[in-house]
Amino acid sequence: MDEPKRKWRLPDLKGANPLSSRIARLIFASNLAGLAILILGAMVLNEMRASFVVAKKQDLVGQAQVFSNLLAEGATFGQPQPVMDEDLARATLADLSLPISVRGKVYGPEGGLIGDSYFLSDRVVVSSLPPLQEPSRLSRWGRSLSEWAVSTFGAIVPDRGGDAVRTQTFEDEFAVAASGAEAASQRFNDRGQRIISVSVPVQHVSAVVGVLTVESNDIDEIIRAERAALIPFIGVAVLVALITSTLLTIGIARPLRRLSAAADDVRSGSTQRLDLPRITKRRDEIGALANSMESMTDALFERISANEQFAADVAHEIKNPLTSIRSAVETAERVKDNPEAMAKLHKVIAHDVGRLDRLITDISNASRLEAEITRVPTETMNIARFVQDIVSTYEHLKLDEAGPTVSFDDATMGAGLRVRGREGPLGQVIRNLIDNALSFSPVDGTVTVRVEQDRIGPQTTARIVVEDTGPGIPDDKLEKIFDRFYTDRPAGSAFGRNSGLGLSIVQQIAATHMGKVWAENRDSGGARFVVELPAS
Known part of the structure; x- marks a missing residue:
């Protein structure tokens, strides 16, 4: 059977970079777009939180220094051993009128609590509690997602707020202040609130007579505002995911469905060709x-x-x-x-x-x-040795001593030219060509089988040449002789000794081995058949 012309265009993906694929790039870009938006949002909000925390710390440090100076001027006395008057310290602390979100405490040099603004203030803040209700599913989902984004990407981006205000215990903070330095930290108070705390020494001349601690408990408000600010980024990320999913559906899923439907049409016989320009x-x-x-x-x-x-x-x-x-x-x-x-x-x-x-x-x-x-799998073979082994069977099994002879010539001079192919089909090619040449050669004629090395561009090729001394081939039949069942023998030849399939089979086998075969006439008389195969 004739080998159909192949027009397949398959991409060589072996060892290829995955990002060299347009579809792979599209998938990577679509999946990373939403992630990039969340990362960007987390980085922006982390910077915002850092700025808020640092600003809050600086504000508290300024207030604490002012309050410490007031305490030092109005509640400390004595030389050479300065002390703090606890009653005056409590009175001074009460007179400061600190805002609700700020709490001030005065400690003695040994850590004993002298006064607390929450207990010294005579203000009572009354506010109506909101009705108890279960948070909505959207609220829980948004909070969980924002917390996940902050916790996930918080480790990636630098946290200037965390560096500026360390997390430490009050004892550590008090020890630093008691030594005469300023100290700031983040921690949870006894009510479970996240606070920023600043402790400064209260000094008389150069002696530390107490410690003033100023705490702000509105850091939770900052964090809640931060999470709320992350929601727009989450919304944009979800929107981008929906858009990219739609684009992937249009660009990948829909064409694949069309290909599947077209293949089903071909299978069912509704059409004979795929038409998807x-x-x-x-x-x-x-x-x-x-x-x-x-x-x-x-x-x-x-x-x-x-x-x-x-x-x-x-x-x-x-x-x-x-x-x-x-x-x-x-x-x-x-x-x-x-x-x-x-x-x-x-x-x-x-x-x-x-x-x-x-x-x-x-x-x-x-x-x-x-x-x-x-x-049958392919294998690499020494083509000259392979052809010589086949020719030797004709040399040793010659039945008619008066018939034509078969000889072999290695024109590669023992170069060991190798071809990748299948022994059975390639052996049939050589035998069909030799049998065809013998049938056209005279009794005293010679059939020569020669292996040559050639080159087509950068590709080295192996040529198997079979020549006879017969009448040759009419010029207008040099291609037609490879048609199935075609026979055209000279006058006097026995009719019916050939089926007309031998050369057709040779052409088909050569094509399946990525080679070709052609016929030509020799100048000295006779025909020449050439099979050209790519060498490995």
């Missing part, structure tokens, strides 16, 4: 897939058409000897009394039976050839 023009893997499927269906239908034509040719070729046999049998009924005529008819029948047997054998070989080629 918009998809095949794409310059990505889906376009390559569509081109491959289109080429595959074209090749399948070409093969189906070739099989139908092959079946018609087989029927025609088998019908000829059967018709001859039937005619001989009918004639034999009428010449039973003529022994000479009966002998001739028996000879015709035997000849046609032999012709029919050869024809069926060659048809069977041609039918099985493609399946055998796909099943």
